[in-house]
Amino acid sequence: MIPKFKRLPKHIGIIPDGNRRWAVNQGLSKESGYNRGIDPGFALYELCLELGIPEVTFYGFTVDNTKRPAIQKRAFQKACVDAVNILANRDASLLVIGNHESPQFPEELLPYTTRKTFGGDRIKINFLVNYGWKWDLSHAMTNKAKETCLLHEEIASKDISRIDLIIRWGGRRRLSGFLPVQSIYADFYVVEDLWPDFQAKHFLDALSWYQNQDITLGG
Amino acid sequence: MIPKFKRLPKHIGIIPDGNRRWAVNQGLSKESGYNRGIDPGFALYELCLELGIPEVTFYGFTVDNTKRPAIQKRAFQKACVDAVNILANRDASLLVIGNHESPQFPEELLPYTTRKTFGGDRIKINFLVNYGWKWDLSHAMTNKAKETCLLHEEIASKDISRIDLIIRWGGRRRLSGFLPVQSIYADFYVVEDLWPDFQAKHFLDALSWYQNQDITLGG
Numbered sequence: 001m002i003p004k005f006k007r008l009p010k011h012i013g014i015i016p017d018g019n020r021r022w023a024v025n026q027g028l029s030k031e032s033g034y035n036r037g038i039d040p041g042f043a044l045y046e047l048c049l050e051l052g053i054p055e056v057t058f059y060g061f062t063v064d065n066t067k068r069p070a071i072q073k074r075a076f077q078k079a080c081v082d083a084v085n086i087l088a089n090r091d092a093s094l095l096v097i098g099n100h101e102s103p104q105f106p107e108e109l110l111p112y113t114t115r116k117t118f119g120g121d122r123i124k125i126n127f128l129v130n131y132g133w134k135w136d137l138s139h140a141m142t143n144k145a146k147e148t149c150l151l152h153e154e155i156a157s158k159d160i161s162r163i164d165l166i167i168r169w170g171g172r173r174r175l176s177g178f179l180p181v182q183s184i185y186a187d188f189y190v191v192e193d194l195w196p197d198f199q200a201k202h203f204l205d206a207l208s209w210y211q212n213q214d215i216t217l218g219g
Numbered sequence: 220m221i222p223k224f225k226r227l228p229k230h231i232g233i234i235p236d237g238n239r240r241w242a243v244n245q246g247l248s249k250e251s252g253y254n255r256g257i258d259p260g261f262a263l264y265e266l267c268l269e270l271g272i273p274e275v276t277f278y279g280f281t282v283d284n285t286k287r288p289a290i291q292k293r294a295f296q297k298a299c300v301d302a303v304n305i306l307a308n309r310d311a312s313l314l315v316i317g318n319h320e321s322p323q324f325p326e327e328l329l330p331y332t333t334r335k336t337f338g339g340d341r342i343k344i345n346f347l348v349n350y351g352w353k354w355d356l357s358h359a360m361t362n363k364a365k366e367t368c369l370l371h372e373e374i375a376s377k378d379i380s381r382i383d384l385i386i387r388w389g390g391r392r393r394l395s396g397f398l399p400v401q402s403i404y405a406d407f408y409v410v411e412d413l414w415p416d417f418q419a420k421h422f423l424d425a426l427s428w429y430q431n432q433d434i435t436l437g438g
Contacts, residue, residue: 064437133403137356173407176437180399184352188392188407218283218395 002050003204007211009164011055013186014044015178018170018194020072025194031075033196038083040198042090047203048123049091055124057160058083059178063132066104073104080129081108091119097157098130105130115159126160133177155181162186164215167206169195187213221269222423226430228383230274232405233263234397237389237413239291244413250294252415257302259417261309266422267342268310274343276379277302278397282351285323292323299348300327310338316376317349324349334378345379352396374400381405383434386425388414406432 016037023033041058048056060080066073085108087094096112098105109129139156157179163186166178171192175183189206193199235256242252260277267275279299285292304327306313315331317324328348358375376398382405385397390411394402408425412418 062437067438133400137400172432174404175394175402175407177403180403181352181356183394184396184399185393188394213391218281219286 002047003208005051005207005211008051008053008207009210010053011057011161011163011165011182012048012053013057013059013163013166013178013183014041015059015166015168015170015176016041016195016198017168017172019076019196021170022194022196029071031069031072034072034075034079035082036196037079038086040195041083042086043198043200044203045087045090045092045123045125047200051207053123055126055161057126057128057163057179057182059176060098060127060129060131062128062177063099063102063104063130063135064177066130077104077106080127081106084109084112084127087125088118091122092125093117093121093123094125094127095159096127096129097136097160098128099132099135100130102130128179131157131177133180137180157182165189165206165210167191167203169193169198169202185215185217187215221266222427224270224426224430227270227272227426228429229272230276230380230382230384230401231267231272232276232278232382232385232397232402233260234278234385234387234389234395235260235414235417236387236391238295238415240389241413241415248290250288250291253291253294253298254301255415256298257305259414260302261305262417262419263422264306264309264311264342264344266419270426272342274345274380276345276347276382276398276401278395279317279346279348279350281347281396282318282321282323282349282354283396285349296323296325299346300325303328303331303346306344307337310341311344312336312340312342313344313346314378315346315348316355316379317347318351318354319349321349347398350376350396352399356399376401384408384425384429386410386422388412388417388421404434404436406434 019033019037020030023030061076095115096109100113136156163182166186167189169191173190191202238252238256239249242249280295314334315328319332355375382401385405386408388410392409410421
């Protein structure tokens with residue numbers, strides 16, 4: 001069923017966009033789309049386990065996203081909490097990264113702001129929750145090692161490794177603040193379909209494309 | 220000749236990739252490709268003037284690129300110097316941004332590390348020369364405003380504004396360290412053709428695509 005790949009990414013970033021557009025297309029209210037993003041996330045998680053992908057980062061929601069109407073905000077906050085609760089019954093080493101000193105951060109997720117392992121430690125899952133690129137990078141400025149250029153050691157998301165491949169659903173070709181430091185050399189693949197319409201084929205097509213990219217890191 | 224666009228980007232980032240691959244395809248040595256990247260840059264500059272695009276940033280070379288063989292390094296350094304010398308006879312307000320305290324930075328370009336205006340001030344042209352994303356961001360860490368989150372005010376490239384559209388030639392779908400802060404919400408368009416094979420159509424197709432993108436900035 002799953003093809004053999006000659007080279008797989010070690011770390012994949014997932015931008016699961018299009019939940020609201022999907023809901024509107026179905027004649028539903030915008031906020032009802034977020035809940036439909038959970039099952040696709042676990043379908044993708046299962047594929048990653050099967051392929052042996054060591055690390056996956058999901059874009060939950062950002063500081064900028066919290067400017068949306070309150071009913072939408074509550075819906076995407078709840079979807080993140082529900083996803084973590086389901087994951088707690090699976091195998092994963094989970095880290096939730098975001099500004100957890102803000103009231104926009106769901107308090108149910110506070111225990112996961114240091115990495116917690118559930119079941120077998122088969123895969124690292126990082127979840128960006130109330131994440132802000134400014135929050136992430138400016139964290140470096142308040143830390144000690146100002147004399148060094150080892151910025152990556154000091155940013156708030158320092159426990160998240162370099163990303164090889166970013167897959168964005170929903171057709172938009174932008175990073176929208178997704179981990180700017182880790183994404184420096186990431187290959188960027190866009191799926192036109194909306195995230196609630198996730199199919200395994202989207203993901204496998206992205207991996208097929210990725211295996212043929214020439215990785216140079218600027219050299 | 221040039222179509223009417225309903226919405227144009229205010230600031231375009233250009234990643235002119237594929238010079239070496241182009242040279243190899245022509246049976247030439249890799250380094251001879253860089254010189255062929257200058258004319259396309261001026262063709263694009265003329266289109267931007269005609270359309271009234273206010274700001275364009277070109278990716279010259281990066282700190283990572285300087286790890287390449289010396290003959291290639293000298294060739295891309297020279298191409299950057301030649302491009303600036305030609306621009307000095309046109310209309311532009313030029314800023315060269317990069318680590319100019321390094322010996323990899325061509326000294327001929329030192330006068331342009333503060334913005335200089337040539338002819339009429341019709342367009343801002345920024346040129347990244349010996350640019351490094353780490354150098355850029357870590358600059359923020361050595362500055363004063365550590366208590367604020369106004370990181371953008373403090374990075375080395377603070378005089379370069381937010382980018383609306385990034386166009387990369389040469390088929391690769393990655394930013395390769397191109398201005399991570401300014402590129403947060405940039406739409407990313409990839410041209411399969413190599414940069415020395417630049418055609419006006421590539422650029423106009425990117426603008427046609429861009430005018431139909433929904434700009435939300437996370438809201």
